[in-house]
Amino acid sequence: MGCRTCEKPKVNYRKGLWSPEEDQKLRDYILKHGHSCWSAVPIKAGLQRNGKSCRLRWINYLRPGLKRGIFSQEEEEIVINLQARLGNKWSQIAMHLPGRTDNEVKNYWNSYLKKKVINAQGSDPHGSATKSLEPTNKNLLTQKETNNQIPSSQSLEPPESSTADSGLSMKHSMEFGSFEGAIHHHFPEVLIADWLSVDQVIEQGSGIFGGATSTPWNSSNSNVDEVLRPGSSEVVGHSNSDFLGGYGGTGIDGELQAQFEPVSPIPGDAFFDLFTMGKIPGSLDMNHEVIF
DNA sequence: AACTCGAACAACCGCCTAACT
DNA sequence: GAGTTAGGCGGTTGTTCGAGT
Known part of the structure; x- marks a missing residue:
């Protein structure tokens, strides 16, 4: 380095x-x-x-593609499940929340979710705890109850296994409980930049954005609604930190370039089948935030 | 209107690891 | 192999803002 x-x-x-x-x-x-x-x-x-x-x-x-604002119920469930399973491995947890950063997940946990979980744990584990939670978090409690039945020593992976895998693989993460359901049915919408580091994008250079000076977000008169999106599951082959965290620094092979296109068509391709995400967000504001 | 307090968010700090010389 | 440096991550602190009094 x-x-x-x-x-x-x-x-x-x-x-x-x-x-x-x-x-x-x-x-x-x-x-x-x-x-x-x-x-x-x-x-x-x-x-x-x-x-x-x-x-x-x-x-x-x-970083383009970040999703700001409140966490959805599904995102909360994912955070709670993964936190119970992985511990405070925020970067790994954030990998499962497209558009969210480890810092954001960490802050959200420390300022809100942790209290919510503690509060729920202190209540009747069979349902009365819902009194302390918003009605919209009914599913969250159900999920938490499931987690509470697993001793923490068993639910947590050894650090070696969790890190050696470049983070919890999606396949692996799908294996536990209703988290699968959370992803399967409610996985947050995502922008392309969540799956691809800026280096990858930039190093593809003009092929994607038609030149470094006319990217969708730095051009004052660019159409910020025209986000890019992946076109195939090939992206998954890259390391987690690259395609999810946007931290990566290495280039990508040529075929990736062809995987991105303006968002207008939304094919039901393998990429979306894998994560079962619904659709691309409707628009971006000028700060590159996803507008829901 | 002024003040207090807590929540939420932004950023820094310190440590660890990996890459490079 | 040792030393140095950058990147990455988690913990912690600082700041802002809104609600309540």
Whole structure:
């Protein structure tokens, strides 16, 4: 990983909240050049941030395809199930929530779901706990009750197995309980960028976006509604971190390029069959958020 | 209207691992 | 093989905002 090409002067890195101008600089730079070396990104992008901060900002907030806003009931169920099974492996949990980042999942758990689960556990496990939950979370409680019957020592995988597998594989995750049902029937809608790292997109270069300067989200007059989407299950062959997390840094083979197309047709292909997602979200707002 | 408090969110910090020299 | 560095991840802290008093 050592990047000797990134000679950089010591600077007083800026901290704190990112300004819109900083966001724009980072977004523009990465969309144009990618991020082969994060430590070089702030320098070349004209930012007084460290590479780590830029990486976090990109992954958590600027990366195209992120879904912001409240978690759906189905997403909650997935988080609760996977947290019970994997523990605080937020990156792995986030892999199963397209459009969600590990940071977002973690925050949501710490600020909301954890209390909800604890509250539910403290209540009558056979139903009275619903009094403390919103009516919309009825299924969640049912799911939790199932989990509570499994001792944590048994429900948690050994760390080796969970990580050596590049995270819980989708096949593996399908194996437990009603989580399958949650995915099968209610898996959140997803944008293409959730399944493909920006490097992959950018390195495909003009083939996908018709040039680095005319990406759907950085062009002021671009049609932001025209999101891209995968066209086949081939994408699944890539590592989880690449196709889900958007963290990946390596290129993709040529065939992937052909797998993406403007969203207009929604074929019922293998990719969607695998995850049983319904449809592509209707639109993106200017901050690349999914509008439901 | 001012204040307090808690929830939610954003970002940083520290550690670990892997890649590179 | 050792040292260095970047990337990745989870824990924690800081900030913002809205509800309640």
